[in-house]
Amino acid sequence: MQHLVRFRTAEGRDGHHIAETLEEGVAFVERLRNTEGSSEVELFRLTAVPIEFKTYYRVEVNGAEVPTTPAVAPTIGLAHTPPATPAAAVDEPATPAVPTSSDVLPESAAANGRRLFSRT
Template identity: 40%
Template sequence: MSQHMVIFQNPDGDPGYNQFESIDEAVSFVEKIRNDQGVDSVRIFELNEVKFELKPYYKVKLQALNAGSSSAPAPAPAAAPAPAAAPAPAPAPAPAPAPAPAPAPAAAPAPAPAPAPAPAPAPAAAPAPAPSPDPAFSPFASPAAPSAPAAPSAPAAAPVPPADQPAEESQPTRRGLFGR
């Protein structure tokens, strides 16, 4: 059963509306306002619900593609849908990302990663090259698809530790987006 809306204009010129459960109730209301108030401008609408879904909207804005770009970054809009993260400093050349290990059963402990080699100092004048993506690893691959082991391309320096952690020689290699 659909609902009905009666939209009319009062004798004062102000708009009015009433909602009813049935067409019979809407018709009797129209008869009443026509006979009692002299309202001539009346319309009846049948209301049907429109189904929709609200989804989050994320937008990525780059501040600068590299440190040597001369173009100024565009300012963020005042009403951004999600706060933008601050850009990370350019790291030293990093090894190609390794495929993520398969999820282990809940009872088995996770193996500890091997310690990373000591970082090599990077020249200050040359910008750091972008890491090359691993063709065998795709973040969009299905969980059931087997992942091929990545072939080491070239030895590279270990990633720079975050500022809130002290630099140690025995610090494990950080893997994945959140260091797991």
């Protein structure tokens, strides 16, 4: 296992030395103290840290504004009460959305029985 010796020289410069064994690191620390006069010395054990790379996709919209919804602050310890809705809004049925020209399938997709974004 490797060890790292971090030290400051007598001139005030920071330095480091990698030793292959603990004994080699201790011998280097002794040499720094006895011959170089350095008293600011640290000895570290180097161990590998297991890491893993994961795929991350980020979507960016170019040239179009994306409406953002304001974040609602969480209320801790309070009972949730839904906002009051007018009775007229509850009684009226929702109107179906009218497809725009971009929602219509191309002729070739409709002709061969395949839909956009389908797995068939």
